[in-house]
Amino acid sequence: MKVAIVHDWLTTWAGAEKALAELLNCFPQAEIFTTVNFLSEDANSTLERHVIHTSFIQRLPFAKKRYRQYLPLMPLAVEQFDLKGFDLILSSSHAVAKGVISDPGAVHICYCYSPMRYAWDMQHQYLRQSGKEKGLLSWLMRWQLHRLRQWDFISAQRVDHFVAISNYIKRRIETCYRREAEVIYPPVDVDKFCYDRPREKFYLTASRMVPYKRIDLVIEAFNKTPERQLIVIGDGPDYxxxxxxxxxxVTLMGYQPDHILVDHLERTQAFIFMAEEDFGILPVEAQAAGAPVIGYGVGGLTETTLNNVSGLWVEEQSSKALVECLQQFEALKRDNEAAFSPKVCRKNAERFATANFTQAIQSLVKQHLSR
Structure with a gap:
């Protein structure tokens, strides 16, 4: 069986790329198709046994640093991939990968991280953050996003079967594409964490530093309560x-290698997470390391944590609400030392173990191919 795995772009090694790596483990004979490949040498070594096809965008000026500015060309780019002769096409998509044109005899399954957010519900936030709310350029961008939405909907109809990373994304697929989706949670390497190390007094948050992660709210909350210690791991445009x-x-450590992040997750008394995420791998990793999660109770977090068991949900996305939740967490711990136990947190995280993902994907592919 010839298998093609189509991924939006390969530029950083994040959650979507970890899921891609597990898809490749499921189908070691697969070839990769992607708009651009600018992964570091270390990250690329994970993919080295696979043939990687890139689009014409790979060769355009400044594509390595400004590949996102070529987004209007990406629908055209993915439609140029020649997938003739492939029996199974797996698109790993949060943007354009699902838009490939497949052989009529092939089965196309899309593992969808989210419909294209900046073209749908985050359009106005995207324009605000880029300073393009008004003026001629604003209207040009709005027109481009309008056309992108049209293409995004049309290309979604080319997919035979959608798989969502969470029930939250399943609902968004139904809203944006009018398509049904099954849910298979992304793989998390829970076995690399030790959950029974002694806990220390600091709180931890970690993230790429971009606006929607709301690290600013976390810092603001800890500024209001100087008796609490916060460590922040991560880098990005807002650093x-x-x-x-x-x-x-508040201590900002910047980017840290994985073993440093793992060490802090295994020692922190709780992990803070105030973003509205589609799934959120870091909260699952925190629980795998035995740390409860204190986070904004919407989106994927409501599926990956158990409120009052492996974490506490903050009612609103504000520093005031976070401070109140921290106070509640500490009061519960004072009243009952066994509350939010590392063992319970780890048990909850094991629902998202890599083996479960692999088994679910292979079963789903077998089921649809047999049809």
Missing amino acids: AKLASLAGPN
Whole structure:
């Protein structure tokens, strides 16, 4: 059986790329198709045994640093991939990968991280953050996003079967594409964490520093309560801005290698997560390391944590609500030392183990191919 796995772009090694790696483990004979491949040498070594096809965007000027600016060309780029002769096409998509044109005899299954957010419900936030709310350029971008939405809907009809990463995304697929989807949670390597190490007094958050992650709210909450210690791991465009907000009880460590992040997850008393995420791998990793999660109770977090068992849900996305939730968490721990036990957190995280993902994907593919 010839298998093609289509991925939007390969530029960083994040959650979608970890899922891609597990898809490749399921189908070691697969060839990869992607708009651009600018992964580091270390990350690329994971994919080295696979043939990788890139689009014409790979060769365009400044594509390595500004590949996102070629988004209007990406629908055309993925439609140029020649998938003739492939029996199974797996698109790993949060943007354009699902838009490939497949052989009529092939089965196309899309593992969907989300419909294209900046073209749908986050359009206005995207325009605000890019400073394009008004003027001629704003209207040009709105027209491009309008056309992108049209293509996104049309290309979704080419997919034979949708698989969503969470029930939250399943609902978005139904809203945006009018398509049904099954849910298979992304793989999380829970076995790399030790969950029974002694806990220390600091709180931890970790993320790429971009606006929607709301690290600013977390820092603001800890600035209001200087008796609490916060460690922040991660880097990104907002790093300097966030560093300027941090009080003396907030330590920004910047980017750290994986073993440093693992070490902090295994020692923190709780992991803070205030983003509205489609799934969120870090909260699952925190629980795998025995740490409860205190986070904004919407989206994927409501599926990956058990409120009052392996974490506490913050009612609204504000620093005030987070401070109140921290107080509640500490009161519950004082009243009952066994509350939010590392063993319970780890048990919940094991629902998302890599083996479960592999078994579910292979079973689903077998089922649809047999039809």
